Amino acid sequence: MEREAFVRRISARLGDAASRGPALEPPVLPPTVGEDEGLIPLFTRRAAEAGVAVDRVETRADALEAVAGLLAGRGEAATLACPEDLRRPGLGGRWASDPRMATVGLSEADWGIAVTGGVVFRHEGSRGRSCSLLPATVAILLPVSRLRLDLAAVLREVAGLPAPACITFMTGVSHSADIASVTCRGVHGPGEVVLWLIDGE
Amino acid sequence: MTATPAGFDALVALTTGDEDLQRWLHDYQLDAKRWRDAAMAELGAPEAWRDAVAAVRRHTVAHLDEYLVQFVDKVQEAGGEVFLAATATEAREHIAAIVRARGARRVVKAKSMVTAEIGLNPALEEMGVEVVETDLGEYIVQLSGEPPYHITGPALHKRLPEIRALFSEVAGEELPDDVEALAAFARRVLRDRFLTADVGISGVNLGVAATGTVVLVTNEGNGRMSTTLPRTHIAVMGIERLVPDWPSLAPVLTMLTRAGTGERATTYVSAITGPRRASDVDGPDELHVVIVDNGRSALLGTKYQNALTCIRCGCCADTCPVYRTIGGHAYQSVYSGPIGAVITPLLDGLDGHAHLPFASTLCGACDAACPARVPLTELLLELRSDVAARESAASSWGLGFRGFAALSERPRLWGGALAAAGAAWPAVARLPLQWLRLLAPWTGSRELPAVAPRSFRRIWAGGRGGRRGRGC
């Protein structure tokens, strides 16, 4: 249906502005965690509960070394896919040209959410979706300075930036309980997620 | 009241007669409650969160025209195309046209109840297109040729041996008897479909009006796969599934998951705004958003408006004693459980569905759990009054209630009726009462209570009540 007619059908039913109820007030929601609960321990615990292996390192170089170690541990043929800007010599040089074929996908998260143990990726330019989606094992770098308390805190910052084609909020590992109500992992998305919290940044 | 259609009675009997399934569904509800309660308790003040969700959704629906216009503008600004479908037919035909124009042979679908509502799959299949449901539960019922059983758990009713048989048939060999192996098989098959599909079709859990963003949630990753790999993404949504802006998304998304599956968050939430940008390394080349009315706007400005604030979390079915007894298929609709009993007659008309609002004890468990505070019991009661209003004057229940209303206005006549009934009861009770059609539904499984020889008012009038001696 043509737009004006479509919208007019709705407007006619809703009546004039005066009868529709008040403007939306921002919700007043009490905190869900204690004031003294530190973001790092909360995030680490909640991410682990969601099935993510979390490690904390001092520098980015340390994290990349750990990723290289992870890759090496996966055998001779193991390859790594990651966005251009994360490629460093320290990563072992076994690049997968196609994330579909990679053993491990590496991405850097834009934010971490402590309450859920999840991370957030703004996908734009070379920071694509595939590296955190297609390989069976996904590695994530998260600077500690990018930790936020909850979804509301992240969305406030998201709202201050132009919306890219895709933002992914990822919490834990792919799973499903659709087969006889038994939970299994790695159904379509990655079944293994490893994360490094980088102190220095 | 309308008699229940034969299909309903048969489907109910299928479930009530299956002890295994009854236990399965009851256990499922008890588990779901445990997880949901824990997830809610963790919020500290869950009622405040429910108030927040209700406020966002009611406000949005009350201003739906404004938010829709904003949403459409923003999707287009981001490079997406929008189609406004007044009816199921318009939606179906438009989507089929896109699929045809792309020369698509294979379509992957992430879960979308509205596409089932508009009958999309058969229409595409008729065109010779292979449609693959990628949500594991939807994939299972697609293979078995059944409708979905639950809003978020389409294959809830399927036990392991049945699923093993379905997957083994696709595999062409006997697959192992364990969940991991079956999941691995599904992953292999569906991964191939994702990588080779021409078009990805998804639903929309929520649309953000301020930015023209469509938000999809899954635990499996099929939502991300379907909307990243194929070159064309078609997102289908009901007109009412909006929130005003990013901040208002927070309480709604949080409660969708905590109430729906008892989790803090689904594994994946994709917030998609337009197709990929020229410099993006991946993502679909085009995004079409198809916005479907199909009877929804008719509820606006009526006593049913708040039915549109539902966020499709499915927790009402998880709390419903009727749902666990009759199962999802008995609703004979895409939507099951309490919200199904409400919106099916509202979107599709009362004909054929007039019994659904009566398939409830009005226990209120759904009201107490609904994260958006949809007033389900109240909506069911309104539907019942609409059904009663359509009845012929000769309906036996109508006549009965009119007679009883008259009696209730005549207390002396009522007292006389009680006296007569009390006197007649001993003789009546000795008769085989099961043949009395009115009472057979009761006496089929329960003993009847006795009519008291002397009614309360008779005793009261005789001596102001009270008994001396033991007790008081």
Place this chain on the structure above:
Amino acid sequence: MITCLGDALFPRVGLAAVNVLRALGVAVDFPATQVCCGQAAFNSGYRAEARRSAEAYLRAFAASEHVVSISGSCAAMVCHHYPGLFAGSALEADAGALAERTYEFSQFLTDVLNVDRLPARYDARVTLHHSCHTLRMLGVKDQPERLLSMVEGLEYVPLARADECCGFGGTFALKMAPISASLVDDKVDAVLETGAEVLTGLDMSCLMNIGGRLRRRGARMRVKHLAEILAEGWQG
């Protein structure tokens, strides 16, 4: 408020409630023009018919300072639905006023009379069914439990899955009998699991439903409204 069901089938319950209230020093009257709150008609979609019964109720209780009901669901009908049923009519204020002063029995004892002690003894193992309307529409949950805890010799065993409906639902029990039968069976299973000798509650419609199934299954369990337990156990 004796209710139509109470008047016809369970006068003992009404009498017990009257006696307990009197023993607690309350002046109790039974306005004989009361017949029915209109709940069954309302729940079946017959609002005009429900309004007729409800109007008679408004007139019957017009002079009552408090209205105490032996049925939680009937009290809930008045408190929860009467305001909406009479909205926009000449009786709107009366309906609101009646809703304000109507209570379920246990609620009246604990919340209005502030009973914290009961001279009552009842030597039995007792379990309690919380009726859905009483629980969710009136918000009455602790009140009956507290009263039971004040009775000497009474061993209270909580019912598992207590928030699950017993399957009565008024005319639902007749219109959707197979579903009702399945639900009452689940409820009876839970009741029997407690090993209690007595099943109590605040709503004779639920108790009649569960009791009817208990008897059909040959269970030797007594079914008593809370008021009956208090009245029978009253000392002095």
